[in-house]
Amino acid sequence: MSxxxxxxxxxxxxSRRAExxxxxxxxxxxxxxxxxxxxxxxxxxxxxxxxxQLPLVVVLPETVAQVSRILKYCDDRKIRVVPRGSxxxxxxxxxxxxxxxxxxxxxxxxxLEIDYPNRTVxxxxxxxxxxxxxxxxQEGFYYAPDPSSQIAxxxxxxxxxxxxxxxxxxxxxxxxxxxGIEMVLMNGEVIRLGGKHLDxxxxxxxxxxxxxxxxxxxxxxxxxxxxRKPETARALLIGFPTSEQGGQCVADIIGAGxxxxxxxxxxxxAIHAAEDFVHAGYPRECEALxxxxxxxxxxxxxxxxxxxxxxxxxxxxTTCRISxxxxxxxxxxxxxxxxFPAVGRISPDYYCMDGTIPRKELPRVLAxxxxxxxxxxxxxxxxxxxGDGNLHPLILYDANIPGELDKAENFGADILRLCVKVxxxxxxxxxxxxxxxxxxxxxxxxxxxxQQMRVKCAFDPNHxxxxxxxxxxxxxxxxxxxxxxxxxxxxxxxxxxF
Amino acid sequence: MTTFTPTSxxxxxxxxxxxxxxxSPLEILGHGSKRGLGRPxxxxxxxxxxxxxxxxxxxxEELVLSARAGTxxxxxxxxxxxxxxxxxxxxxxxxxxxxxxxxxxxxGGVLAANLAGPRRLKAGAARxxxxxxxxxxxxxxxxxxxxxxxKNVTGYDLSKAMAGxxxxxxxxxxxxxxxxxxxxxxxxxxxxxxxxEEAAAAMALALGSSEExxxxxxxxxxxxxxxxxxxxxxxxxxxxxxEGFGPSVAFRTKKLIxxxxxxxxxxxxxxxxxxALWRDIRDCAPFADGTERPVWRVSMAPSQAxxxxxxxxxxxxxxxxxxxxxxxxxxxxQADPEADLLRRLVxxxxxxxxxxxxxxxxxxxxxxxxxxxxxxxxxxxxxxxEQFDPKGILNPGRMVPLGKSATLAAxxx
Numbered sequence: 076m077s078x079x080x081x082x083x084x085x086x087x088x089x090s091r092r093a094e095x096x097x098x099x100x101x102x103x104x105x106x107x108x109x110x111x112x113x114x115x116x117x118x119x120x121x122x123x124x125x126x127x128q129l130p131l132v133v134v135l136p137e138t139v140a141q142v143s144r145i146l147k148y149c150d151d152r153k154i155r156v157v158p159r160g161s162x163x164x165x166x167x168x169x170x171x172x173x174x175x176x177x178x179x180x181x182x183x184x185x186x187l188e189i190d191y192p193n194r195t196v197x198x199x200x201x202x203x204x205x206x207x208x209x210x211x212x213q214e215g216f217y218y219a220p221d222p223s224s225q226i227a228x229x230x231x232x233x234x235x236x237x238x239x240x241x242x243x244x245x246x247x248x249x250x251x252x253x254x255g256i257e258m259v260l261m262n263g264e265v266i267r268l269g270g271k272h273l274d275x276x277x278x279x280x281x282x283x284x285x286x287x288x289x290x291x292x293x294x295x296x297x298x299x300x301x302x303r304k305p306e307t308a309r310a311l312l313i314g315f316p317t318s319e320q321g322g323q324c325v326a327d328i329i330g331a332g333x334x335x336x337x338x339x340x341x342x343x344x345a346i347h348a349a350e351d352f353v354h355a356g357y358p359r360e361c362e363a364l365x366x367x368x369x370x371x372x373x374x375x376x377x378x379x380x381x382x383x384x385x386x387x388x389x390x391x392x393t394t395c396r397i398s399x400x401x402x403x404x405x406x407x408x409x410x411x412x413x414x415f416p417a418v419g420r421i422s423p424d425y426y427c428m429d430g431t432i433p434r435k436e437l438p439r440v441l442a443x444x445x446x447x448x449x450x451x452x453x454x455x456x457x458x459x460x461x462g463d464g465n466l467h468p469l470i471l472y473d474a475n476i477p478g479e480l481d482k483a484e485n486f487g488a489d490i491l492r493l494c495v496k497v498x499x500x501x502x503x504x505x506x507x508x509x510x511x512x513x514x515x516x517x518x519x520x521x522x523x524x525x526q527q528m529r530v531k532c533a534f535d536p537n538h539x540x541x542x543x544x545x546x547x548x549x550x551x552x553x554x555x556x557x558x559x560x561x562x563x564x565x566x567x568x569x570x571x572x573f
Numbered sequence: 574m575t576t577f578t579p580t581s582x583x584x585x586x587x588x589x590x591x592x593x594x595x596x597s598p599l600e601i602l603g604h605g606s607k608r609g610l611g612r613p614x615x616x617x618x619x620x621x622x623x624x625x626x627x628x629x630x631x632x633x634e635e636l637v638l639s640a641r642a643g644t645x646x647x648x649x650x651x652x653x654x655x656x657x658x659x660x661x662x663x664x665x666x667x668x669x670x671x672x673x674x675x676x677x678x679x680x681g682g683v684l685a686a687n688l689a690g691p692r693r694l695k696a697g698a699a700r701x702x703x704x705x706x707x708x709x710x711x712x713x714x715x716x717x718x719x720x721x722x723x724k725n726v727t728g729y730d731l732s733k734a735m736a737g738x739x740x741x742x743x744x745x746x747x748x749x750x751x752x753x754x755x756x757x758x759x760x761x762x763x764x765x766x767x768x769x770e771e772a773a774a775a776m777a778l779a780l781g782s783s784e785e786x787x788x789x790x791x792x793x794x795x796x797x798x799x800x801x802x803x804x805x806x807x808x809x810x811x812x813x814x815x816e817g818f819g820p821s822v823a824f825r826t827k828k829l830i831x832x833x834x835x836x837x838x839x840x841x842x843x844x845x846x847x848x849a850l851w852r853d854i855r856d857c858a859p860f861a862d863g864t865e866r867p868v869w870r871v872s873m874a875p876s877q878a879x880x881x882x883x884x885x886x887x888x889x890x891x892x893x894x895x896x897x898x899x900x901x902x903x904x905x906x907q908a909d910p911e912a913d914l915l916r917r918l919v920x921x922x923x924x925x926x927x928x929x930x931x932x933x934x935x936x937x938x939x940x941x942x943x944x945x946x947x948x949x950x951x952x953x954x955x956x957x958x959e960q961f962d963p964k965g966i967l968n969p970g971r972m973v974p975l976g977k978s979a980t981l982a983a984x985x986x
Binding site: 190191192193194195215236237239243244247248250251260264265266267268270271272273274276277278279280282283285286287291303304305306326327329330331332333334371372374375378379431432433434435460463464465498499500501502503504505506507511515518519522523524525526527529530531532533534545556558560 | 633697698722725726733734780782897947953959
């Protein structure tokens, strides 16, 4: 992946840079156009910092009309555009292109409406995920999806990535919590999908837009549903001698009809790193540590705590602590929440992966990872959204050692291949971006990929919006539209007909 | 007139290839339980998926089930119930409303019509539970999207694109759904005698509480006799469902009664009676009257629904009841569907959309059954259809008239 090939820059666009910058200044007057190299540095990468590229120009519009004019201007002149929210993508979704306008939505930072009777919030896309909860928490409400970057990531970016979080098994992903959006197509047309009503009309374009990684349109307004904060939450911290037992415990909890608010697992290297860092009291001798959080009315939580504890014991847990206070619950979580920086302390660099697997395959995948770890000579620590099968292996490496980044990336790619092989997928919540782009054929054949690209053609027929992301190979829409008619010569003898 | 009844995805692909080669449109059919919904088709040939059946994967502990698209929904619901699980979005059964029998319908049809039920507020619709699909596009190509895991952002979510597409984009051959444990117990509180506006306030109060109300409906006095076997006759019923583990349901029910005790007298309905009641609401029992009188399904902002209905009644006699806290309004008209009037009022009261789910053949052929879209959105929808089905061989004209997209003049906005 270090040998990432991006679409060749359009020389004609590059040669017109001064003119394009001047035109952008006409569309977005004031401070909204950044073209000085030193100021553009801040935008040269997103959360996947291994890749950097200065954009053609950075534009920060403030109104929907400006977004529409920018996109139409670029569409008319065949200029590429890369949209960006807060730039926290871990897959390079907002990586700039040398010949593309970087359209930064951070000035769309207002909450437009809070509607408690309908339990909806209308926000501009640059509002942070946590900003929505902050706006409604005094009334006892919150916005459920909580990606770990929630203090920084924007709601528009959440739509682009279909962001999850630790509570997604019970409360769903972004796609299940967004009711409507306003968006601008590459040709400058402004459309609305959904609204405060629950079912969107016609084709589920809102569903298609969610998780489309900025390739289909630019979101300019988001309507989300908010939920009442659960009355109480308590957590269990459960240690197991083997990952198999931990995995079976997760299966048994769900098999008993219990859907916890959160269910996280860590393996031994992650437990040790976290414990050394925050001293949360994690049992060091365990191979698998499970945090199970139950939320809801106190009486329900108390009832379920007992049931989960019994299931843990039955599966051979060696430790099982139950939080007795809000402070203790936060301590249980402290290690898990600090797992990434904790791993950062034991290794100069780490590379965070994001595959999803059927839960039952966990022992097999962990064993496979151990083998790969030996083969590549690099350590790996695992944190795992156990409820929904989403793995985050952290590969430890040192970027200062020549070749180690390549090795880490190859190790990561092998892990993702393993995830696909056992029935899982390449990415659970971080997106494909540029990072997993070239692995897409592991999961999809060319027909599958072509049909996805045809959806792109309906939205952006010139492939100008965020090109070089998600799809390993760009194909012209005209070429994709060609029909190869086969079959049909015979009125099939093999199909029953009446 | 040919009817293809494939028994495998490969045979399904062959049928579509044949239709494509002959540019001969197909009506895509499961059990035909929703055939009376939507614009009537004029296709010579039929692709009948009712023999493309079978559950191909069910792992209760993984909360996942895959089946061929023609598998009867009833078979899947039975299998899940045997394991204490369910499709949490409670797909409604259109059969009785459309003059057919209850209990028909296929799992593919559930997705193609994006069915939901009274738990919509909490659990979403089919589109919120679909994990993956295999399908044949109108290009005669078998493709897949998604997978079998809950958390997956690999590529565009074409599974969701199938939701509510009524067979106009691709022929589903396999679907994979997330399944969930069924609630241990349920209790319904029925607040009696409220007018629509008071009911809206009571439902908003209940849904805004931390008691996790999973369904909220309001049935006015004139219709209440047609649900729950007539047990609620005499006064309107504002229904709130509480589901979950026994001790939790008891606790939350008590708190809700405290919260709402000033709203009106409250009846408590539990167990099977509660289940039957919500099935009636789900399947629109009040309007399953054996007639073809026009019935609308209106999706709008919950808190505005009663005001929209009141404004409608100023001009036209209408029967109405509410599900999803008012976010779903069922309307039965006298004779004329009054499409323009209704759609204008929906736009005026916060927006949403109205679908003419029941009407006679000629009305469905002449009126926009599905909400017309503004030109930019209609254009995008038409381009999407073109990308999946360039020759228009899959259910042509089911959602929008042939040769044009149903658009709403921009000036109407």
